[in-house]
Amino acid sequence: MTRILAAGDYFVAPELFIDAIRDAVGETTDLDFSSLTLEWPLEPFGRVGTVDEASGSIPSLIDALDGVEVAVTQMAAFSREVFDHTPELRLISVCRGGPVNVDLAAATAAGVIVSFAPGRNAVAAAEFAIGLMLAAMRRVVTSDSELKAGQWRGDYYTYENAGLELDGATVGLIGYGAIGSIVSRVLRAFGATVLAHDPYANAAAVAADGVELVELPDLLRRSSVVSLHARLTPETHHLLNAQNLELLPRGAILVNSARGGLLDYAPLPKMLASGRLGALAIDVYDIEPPPPEWPLFFAPNVVMTPHLAGATRQTAQRAALITAADIARYLGGERPRAVANPEVWNVLGESGAR
Structure with a gap:
């Protein structure tokens, strides 16, 4: 059983992530999904803890990550503090052109792979x-x-x-x-x-x-x-x-x-x-x-205009599909397509994936 947190928002909803992952992985893999809905874009993103362009609170994210191995998100604040409380976390898949809302140094030190979605918008x-x-x-x-x-x-x-x-x-x-x-x-x-x-x-x-x-x-x-x-x-x-x-x-x-x-x-x-x-x-x-x-x-x-360049339904759908494909690769023992900290993958390899 793999526990996956879909930390979505009002643009890329948790259900969009979950449906895309199920389609990419297939019915043969045993997955346990939980969800968290952040307030973006109804509330502007900003700096949260040690990361920028993020949404939500660190305590609520830590609670939602209890027992989670894989997290998929657009805006959740994966600040340094988060990694101190999530020992089972192994992959964060961020559906953005760059994982600016992840403290990459902290993720790397914790042995967490961080993938992202270049070109999604x-x-x-x-x-x-x-x-x-x-x-x-x-x-x-x-x-x-x-x-x-x-x-x-x-x-x-x-x-x-x-x-x-x-x-x-x-x-x-x-x-x-x-x-x-x-x-x-x-x-x-x-x-x-x-x-x-x-x-x-x-x-x-x-x-x-x-x-x-x-x-x-x-x-x-x-x-x-x-x-x-x-x-x-x-x-x-x-x-x-x-x-x-x-x-x-x-x-x-x-x-x-x-x-x-x-x-x-x-x-x-x-x-x-x-x-x-x-x-x-x-x-x-x-x-x-x-x-x-x-x-x-x-x-x-x-x-x-109020930061609308990426605001199309196709962008949200594409973001979910890209991250779902990377999660499917990870669950199959393969390297996600775009990894921000490849040194973690290089150390963990297939044994770290599954």
Whole structure:
């Protein structure tokens, strides 16, 4: 009998995990499921204990993990304290692009394998980024709200206020992983020239996509639209800042649907007010939700959404399927596909799996 905790939420529900695992494993394996429902996204995620972007309380998670060998989750806070109270835990499968809500060092020290689900929301996030670009470039959101307020903005058809097209534009993508590569494919279908900056990208693969891999200053100087798709790390925090934002052509469009910490928002209100920055479209913030007095609420030409890029039903379904497949591999004595701490698997091997 293998005890499995499905720590879901109101996006990827526990039942979605459980059904996917049962389908992946089959009826021949004896499984005992328990469930826990976290309040995300009805309550914002945040820092819990030693981990970020997490939901729920540590005591409730520890209680739910009693006797559990395998846990599957999106947002549960696997903080350092959790591993001190869960000696039977052997696998945490996180249905996100990275297991940021797991204290990886503590999991590794405790001999717990941590798997994750790269690419689970790539299509959703890529489509959303394109939507943000178009909304900012063609004043879709601004003109909608103004028209509903009784304003017919005929001046948006004047040459100086007219929008921009993607066809013929140069668009710079910062980050060229699963999401960035899909965004580039759509942009090239529109007729855009695509530049990319990603120190980890395979240059030959990027070139084969018809995309030019460049250094960040070159990308900023040449791009009329810049879209962020990098992971947030200590090295990428405020990757775009007051100094290098000045490299952008006047009137450029900036899109951030990746992580708020990649972008220094402080200089943007002034850049928008002066026209130095043509428009800003953002789905992510340094503080979520941002405080009511946040200056960008009052800046011109800003499109904002409340961290929705990955919010599709297909993303939730895909997340459950990816993690279920990894749990099936583990139960069959195989290595999960994406493991954040492979050294644990290397030590445990098949004997650690079952």
